[in-house]
Amino acid sequence: MKKLILSLLFAAGIVFGYSQEGISKKSFQTASNTMDISMTFKDCDSSKTSAFKVGNGVERITITSKSHLSKGDMSFSVIDPEGKRETGFQIGVGSDGKPGNGQLTHEIKQPISGEWKLEIKVNKGTGNITYKIRY
Amino acid sequence: VQKKIYFPFIFAVLSVFFASGQQAVLSGYLKLDTGWVKKIFICRISDFNTMFTASDKLIVAESSIDSTGFFQVQIPSAKEEALYRMHIIRKNDPVSTLIIGSEFENHVFFIANDSSHIYFKSPEHSRKMEQGNISGDVANQELNSILMAMHNSGNRDSLKNQLVATTENARSELVGLFAAYSSFGLNGKQKNRIGKALVRYQKNNPYGNRIFEEYKNRGNDLLLVIFVLIVFPVAGWFGYGAYKKRRTLALRQSLSQRETNIARLILDGRTNKEIALELNIEVSTVKTHVNNMYAKLKVGSRRELLRYREIFGSKEQQR
Numbered sequence: 429m430k431k432l433i434l435s436l437l438f439a440a441g442i443v444f445g446y447s448q449e450g451i452s453k454k455s456f457q458t459a460s461n462t463m464d465i466s467m468t469f470k471d472c473d474s475s476k477t478s479a480f481k482v483g484n485g486v487e488r489i490t491i492t493s494k495s496h497l498s499k500g501d502m503s504f505s506v507i508d509p510e511g512k513r514e515t516g517f518q519i520g521v522g523s524d525g526k527p528g529n530g531q532l533t534h535e536i537k538q539p540i541s542g543e544w545k546l547e548i549k550v551n552k553g554t555g556n557i558t559y560k561i562r563y
Numbered sequence: 564v565q566k567k568i569y570f571p572f573i574f575a576v577l578s579v580f581f582a583s584g585q586q587a588v589l590s591g592y593l594k595l596d597t598g599w600v601k602k603i604f605i606c607r608i609s610d611f612n613t614m615f616t617a618s619d620k621l622i623v624a625e626s627s628i629d630s631t632g633f634f635q636v637q638i639p640s641a642k643e644e645a646l647y648r649m650h651i652i653r654k655n656d657p658v659s660t661l662i663i664g665s666e667f668e669n670h671v672f673f674i675a676n677d678s679s680h681i682y683f684k685s686p687e688h689s690r691k692m693e694q695g696n697i698s699g700d701v702a703n704q705e706l707n708s709i710l711m712a713m714h715n716s717g718n719r720d721s722l723k724n725q726l727v728a729t730t731e732n733a734r735s736e737l738v739g740l741f742a743a744y745s746s747f748g749l750n751g752k753q754k755n756r757i758g759k760a761l762v763r764y765q766k767n768n769p770y771g772n773r774i775f776e777e778y779k780n781r782g783n784d785l786l787l788v789i790f791v792l793i794v795f796p797v798a799g800w801f802g803y804g805a806y807k808k809r810r811t812l813a814l815r816q817s818l819s820q821r822e823t824n825i826a827r828l829i830l831d832g833r834t835n836k837e838i839a840l841e842l843n844i845e846v847s848t849v850k851t852h853v854n855n856m857y858a859k860l861k862v863g864s865r866r867e868l869l870r871y872r873e874i875f876g877s878k879e880q881q882r
Contacts, residue, residue: 512747517661520618527657528617533664537717 466558467548471499474550479543482509486563489536489544493559495519498527500553506534506561509542516547523552539563587675589649590635591683593628595690600652601628605638608646611744611770614672617661621648640677644702644737646770648672649683651692668692672710674702674737702735709742719748727753731760740764740771814860815874822856825849827875829865 463480482489493504497519505516514536519528548557595601606621608614613621626636638647650670652660662669671694673681681699685691694710697703712725727749729742743757758778766775818826821842828838835853839846862868 508747510748515663516615517663518613518616518618519659519661520613520616520620521659522618522620526619526659528619528659529657529661530617531660531662531665531667535664540719 461563463546463559463561465560466556468556469550470554472550472553474548474553476548478546480546480561480563481543482539482541482563484541486539486541487537489539489561489563491515491532491534491536491559491561493517493530493532493557495530495555495557496527497521497529497553497555499523499555501551502553502555502557503547503549504530504532504557504559505547507545507547509540509544514544519555527555585677587638587640587677587679587681588635589638589647589673589675589681589683590633591685591696592632593634593651593683593685593690594632595628595651598653599690600654600656602626602651603628603634603636604650604652604658605636606648606650607639608648608672609769610772611646611741612773614646614648615661615663617659619657619659622658623647638675640675640679642677643768644674644676644735646672646737646741647675671697672706673697673699674706674735675699702738705729705733705735705738706741709738709745713745723747723749723753727756727760730757736764736768737770740768740774743774744770811874814871817859818856819852822852822859823875825852826856826868826871829853829868830872830875 461480463478491506495502495504495517499521501518501520501522503516503518506514508514515532515534517530517532519530521528546559546561589603589605593603603626604622605624606618607623608616608621624636624638626634628634648670649672650661652658652669653667660669669692671683671692673683675681679699681697681703683696684698685693685696694707694714697707709725709729712722723746726742726746730739730746733739733742739760743761746753746757749757761771761775761778764771764775815823824842825838828841833841835846835849839849842849857863857868860868860871860874862870
């Protein structure tokens with residue numbers, strides 16, 4: 429009887445251990461990083477580059493961005509570790525143009541690992557930009 | 564007789580008049596729901612860098628869409644191919660609104676010159692703006708193919724190869740330049756292929772400015788590599804020669820006159836005994852001089868001494 433109880437406890441321990449391992453793997457796979465930024469600028473000259481590291485095995489990067497510009501020029505670019513401009517947009521209003529909008533939804537499947545860059549350049553710009561990057 | 568003379572003249576004048584007035588035409592069907600403005604806007608993209616630029620200054624033509632979804636617009640165009648973007652906007656959005664990706668994507672690209680007739684037809688009159696909806700000539704087929712590959716490709720290597728192959732083989736110069744412009748992360752061989760392919764393109768094509776500049780610099784880089792590959796070995800060879808001469812001179816100066824004479828006689832093949840007789844000194848003295856000389860020249864035998872024959876000049880010089 430003692431042996432049977434011990435065997436059952438041992439088997440339960442193994443099953444519990446496996447299930448714990450499964451949960452931790454699952455949580456690892458679903459773990460993701462998110463950058464969620466919002467910027468407002470007025471008659472502003474600015475050039476900002478931020479980097480984010482994408483490791484091996486990341487399934488996708490999702491990029492969404494919205495921008496409105498009433499004056500000046502601005503650009504939003506996402507550049508991969510090889511230097512390729514993956515996506516982005518510019519808005520050119522200048523000093524006498526009509527306001528412009530840019531909106532982007534982009535998904536990169538199986539992105540290459542390494543340091544990705546995000547460049548936002550504003551030239552005498554008045555407006556705003558929001559962007560969200562999830563990977 | 565007068566009629567016969569005037570007829571060709573009038574025909575020529577009319578031909579020139581109509582030819583100069585030719586414009587590209589874009590027509591098609593697009594069914595929009597109430598959330599959208601029933602208009603299409605055409606932007607002229609004069610530089611690949613501005614393909615995704617929203618600016619009212621780029622708009623060169625616009626047209627209303629009728630209740631059946633039909634539209635037709637004449638586009639100011641020239642003999643040379645140019646890149647254009649057609650877009651639509653939602654109500655309350657500025658005319659220069661660019662939506663990239665998502666179900667609301669609002670633009671497509673096309674190539675046109677003054678004799679082009681381009682068609683846009685979305686499937687079953689839907690609102691969907693997809694690059695594949697554009698049709699017309701070979702240039703637009705090639706452009707669609709490359710834009711769709713860039714949009715869909717999960718395999719970067721195959722995309723790189725396609726961009727290189729398109730640069731080499733595109734029938735449309737504009738598409739070829741666009742492929743070269745869009746290429747990324749290429750290896751040396753692929754870069755060389757693009758460099759060679761660019762030879763067939765017009766150097767004054769404004770779309771190629773950045774590309775020609777990039778590959779011109781690459782040509783300069785190649786010249787630099789060749790220069791370095793030639794100059795370094797030659798400089799090294801001369802440098803080593805100069806070093807050897809200086810070392811020889813230093814060694815020669817370190818030997819006494821007697822040691823030099825004995826070394827010359829050894830190099831002539833004389834034994835210590837013969838040298839002692841010739842110089843009228845003891846054999847033991849010869850041996851001492853020989854040992855001192857070996858130490859200075861860092862040699863251990865007569866055979867090794869042959870390496871330094873040049874220090875003591877040729878046999879003729881010795882005599």
